[in-house]
Amino acid sequence: xxxxxxxxxxxxxxxxxxxxxxxxxxxxxxxxxxxxxxxxxxxxxxxxxxxxxxxxxxxxxxxxxxxxxxxxxxxxxxxxxxxxxxxxxxxxxxxxxxxxxxxxxxxxxxxxxxxxxxxxxxxxxxxxxxxxxxxxxxxxxxxxxxxxxxxxxxxxxxxxxxxxxxxxxxxxxxxxxxxxxxxxxxxxxxxxxxxxxxxxxxxxxxxxxxxxxxxxxxxxxxxxxxxxxxxxxxxxxxxxxxxxxxxxxxxxxxxxxxxxxxxxxxxxxxxxxxxxxxxxxxxxxxxxxxxxxxxxxxxxxxxxxxxxxxxxxxxxxxxxxxxxxxxxxxxxxxxxxxxxxxxxxxxxxxxxxxxxxxxxxxxxxxxxxxxxxxxxxxxxxxxxxxxxxxxxxxxxxxxxxxxxxxxxxxxxxxxxxxxxxxxxxxxxxxxxxxxxx
Numbered sequence: 001x002x003x004x005x006x007x008x009x010x011x012x013x014x015x016x017x018x019x020x021x022x023x024x025x026x027x028x029x030x031x032x033x034x035x036x037x038x039x040x041x042x043x044x045x046x047x048x049x050x051x052x053x054x055x056x057x058x059x060x061x062x063x064x065x066x067x068x069x070x071x072x073x074x075x076x077x078x079x080x081x082x083x084x085x086x087x088x089x090x091x092x093x094x095x096x097x098x099x100x101x102x103x104x105x106x107x108x109x110x111x112x113x114x115x116x117x118x119x120x121x122x123x124x125x126x127x128x129x130x131x132x133x134x135x136x137x138x139x140x141x142x143x144x145x146x147x148x149x150x151x152x153x154x155x156x157x158x159x160x161x162x163x164x165x166x167x168x169x170x171x172x173x174x175x176x177x178x179x180x181x182x183x184x185x186x187x188x189x190x191x192x193x194x195x196x197x198x199x200x201x202x203x204x205x206x207x208x209x210x211x212x213x214x215x216x217x218x219x220x221x222x223x224x225x226x227x228x229x230x231x232x233x234x235x236x237x238x239x240x241x242x243x244x245x246x247x248x249x250x251x252x253x254x255x256x257x258x259x260x261x262x263x264x265x266x267x268x269x270x271x272x273x274x275x276x277x278x279x280x281x282x283x284x285x286x287x288x289x290x291x292x293x294x295x296x297x298x299x300x301x302x303x304x305x306x307x308x309x310x311x312x313x314x315x316x317x318x319x320x321x322x323x324x325x326x327x328x329x330x331x332x333x334x335x336x337x338x339x340x341x342x343x344x345x346x347x348x349x350x351x352x353x354x355x356x357x358x359x360x361x362x363x364x365x366x367x368x369x370x371x372x373x374x375x376x377x378x379x380x381x382x383x384x385x386x387x388x389x390x391x392x393x394x395x396x397x398x399x400x401x402x403x404x405x406x407x408x409x410x411x412x413x414x415x416x417x418x419x420x421x422x423x424x425x426x427x428x429x430x431x432x433x434x435x436x437x
Contacts, residue, residue, distance in 0.1 A: 002207065003362055005044050005352055006094070006308040009033060010051035010278045012060050013330025014311060017072035019059050020325070028333075029074030034085045036333070043314060043345070044352035047092040047209070049182055051278055053079060059326070060096075061184065062103035062151055066168045076175065083176045092179035094209060095172060099165050099197075100185040101144065101151040104136070109152050113138060124161050126153045145185060156190040165193075166200050173204050180209030186222055186231075187214040194226035211272055223270050230306055233271040235259070240275055240299065241283055244292040244393055249376045252299070253368055256378070260304040260366040268304035268365065275300060276310045278330055282319040290316075291429040294347060295391045298413070298431040301351035302380065302389040304366050314348050315340030354412045354433060360385045369402045375426070377402060387412070388434040392426040400426050409434035 012019050015028040030053065040048065052060025055068040069079050083093050102109060108121040112128070116139060122128055126143035134141050135149055145151040154161050172178050181201065186194060194212065201208040212228035219231040236259065239252035259266045275283040275296060287293060293316065300307050317336050319328040355361045360382040370377030374393045377400050379386055388405060392398045401423035409418045412433040418424055426432055 002046070003356060004046050004209075004306045005356070006047045006049050006272070006306060007040055007043065007045040007311065008049045008051070008274070008277060008308055009311045010060075010330040011053055011073050012051065012070070013278075013327070014333050015073060016332035016334065017070075019327050019330065022055075022057055022064075022070065022072060024071045026072055026074055029078045030069070030082045031074060031078040032333075033082055037085060037089050037091065039345075040091060041089060042349055043309065044349070044356050045091060045309075047094055047180065048086055049094045049096065049211075049308070051096045052098055052184075053095065054098075057103050057105060057150070061098050061101075063098050064103045064105045065107075067171070079176050083178065087177065092209070093176070094180035094182055094211065095176075095178050096184055097169065097181040098184045099154065099156070099169075100189050101153045104150055104152060106152070112140075116140065123158050124155055126155050145188070156193040162193055162196065166197055169197060169201060170204060173201065173208075179205070179207070180211065182211040182213065183228070184213050186212030186226065186228065187217055189226075191221065191226040194222070194228065198227035219266055219271065223267065230270055230272045233259075233273045233305060236271070236273060236305075237275070237280075240273075240296060241286050241292075244296060245286070245288045247373050247393070249371060249373060249393065253371050253376060256303060256366060257368060261368065262365070264366070269306065269362070271305040272308060273300060273303065273305040274308040274310065276313055276329075277308075278310070279326065280329070281321055282310075282313060282317055282329065284313065284316045285318040285320050289395075289429075291395070292393060293344060294429050295393045295431060297344070297348055297351060298389070298391050298433075299376075301348075301355045302361055302387075302433065303378075304362075304364075304380075307352075307355070309348065312336040312340075314345045315342070316344045350413070358385070358387060358412070358435075359383075360387045369404055370400050370423075374398070375400050379404075386436070389431065390424070390426050390434070391431040392428055395428045397425050397427050399423055405434070408437050410437050 055065040055070050056062045108124045111121045112119040128142050130140045132141035143153040198210045210228045211230045212222040214231045215234045222228045222231050236255050239255045243249050243252040360380040364380045364382035368378045375398050377390045379388050390400045405420035411418050
């Protein structure tokens with residue numbers, strides 16, 4: 001499986017579009033993301049994950065037309081140009097795929113509204129009941145996603161729907177030469193449909209990447225039965241930051257051992273790791289001690305799974321959800337540049353380079369050798385190569401003890417030789433990545 005370092009962009013935010021209503025206005029376009037490619041190369045990004053780009057009513061997850069680029073993001077040509085520019089830079093393109101539900105303005109649902117029991121599309125949607133009414137005044141009710149009646153659930157076990165959606169995804173591959181799909185709401189979708197979709201895309205491209213958004217559940221169901229290559233690691237997500245806020249590395253250590261340690265329940269490269277995304281508060285806003293962002297990213301880039309950076313977080317961007325909007329999590333690129341902090345960018349750039357150049361960090365097992373409330377040490381071994389990762393979340397330097405660490409090591413993170421005598425000192429809010437010389 002190819003090495004991956006993913007950069008996640010929410011286009012409707014990035015371009016400064018109105019995310020509350022589709023006014024058809026195009027402030028910037030998808031093509032403007034091309035300007036970011038040199039920085040993505042610096043970060044060692046291999047894949048760009050684009051949030052929803054197809055015509056929708058508001059935030060992109062209420063699709064109106066899967067065949068049209070959202071007017072707020074530009075044109076088909078703009079998307080083609082972006083894809084071509086990324087591929088020329090050696091960067092793959094993954095699209096956010098919203099196949100669980102559609103907008104009420106989707107052509108099939110409009111036909112159901114107009115023709116009711118006589119609609120040829122009435123089987124396209126789940127739990128349509130003509131003995132009840134919807135809150136919109138329709139003379140029928142229907143299943144929706146998470147209680148939101150403007151997001152109408154598709155019947156993924158109905159063959160015409162499957163054919164329509166699979167042909168749609170295949171058309172994206174043909175038109176835009178995409179390299180993967182992130183399946184939105186995969187945890188509530190038919191596993192059989194996901195397996196069929198994955199198979200059809202891999203027939204076109206054996207290296208095609210399938211990522212499933214799963215918040216709860218046994219990830220192996222989607223990895224094995226749904227034939228996803230990767231699953232979003234929400235189980236680990238909280239521990240990555242709360243172990244720092246609570247001065248309790250035992251929390252994240254438990255999750256890492258459960259997932260990836262000896263007898264771990266998940267494949268090392270099966271999980272998609274993240275510290276923030278378009279649905280959760282920015283990690284820079286969550287951390288009580290802002291200096292904890294450094295041990296956080298050291299861990300993200302040295303544990304099993306795929307690392308993912310949410311656009312702007314490489315500059316320490318902050319943002320929180322409100323009761324009525326997620327727009328603060330999805331800022332324009334101009335706003336990010338106005339507030340950016342380059343130091344975090346440079347640290348991630350260094351970590352990305354270390355990860356890519358050392359297969360033990362992206363191909364191997366995980367074994368903990370040191371643990372206290374605010375310090376942790378684990379080793380990653382692949383074939384004849386072993387790396388020792390040591391992280392200190394304390395403000396002051398700390399001695400991380402381990403009988404296994406004796407002799408001379410090269411510190412990949414700090415670019416210096418270190419003599420270990422049953423342990424070593426690690427600077428506060430920092431770490432070491434040791435390789436025996």
